[in-house]
Amino acid sequence: MSAVGRDSSRQVPHACRPGCAACCIAPSISSPLPGLPQGKPAGLPCPQLDDKLLCRLFGRPERPACCPGLKPSHEMCGDNRDDALVWLAELEAATRP
DSSP: OOGGGSOGGGOOBOOOOTTOOGGGTSSOBOSOBTTBTTOBOTTSOOTTBOTTSOBTTTTSTTSOTHHHHSOOBHHHHTTSHHHHHHHHHHHHHHTOO
């Protein structure tokens, strides 16, 4: 089964996995952000990630509105970072205009 088609009954909130940052790499961001005035292309790390893969804009008004809307869940994050990267890349492809 594709990652996008995972069982949604397993969607339970959980904390972000340390050192993952898949949600800051796989999806595109269409709104401007510091360092990328035209937005972020899919598959590239956000320039706001620090060396510990934490967001430098977390909690700041410059953070794109789409970022806090993406909530970690088992469906999205899977069992490891690779699962999350695959699921998010598939979601990106499925929602591309």
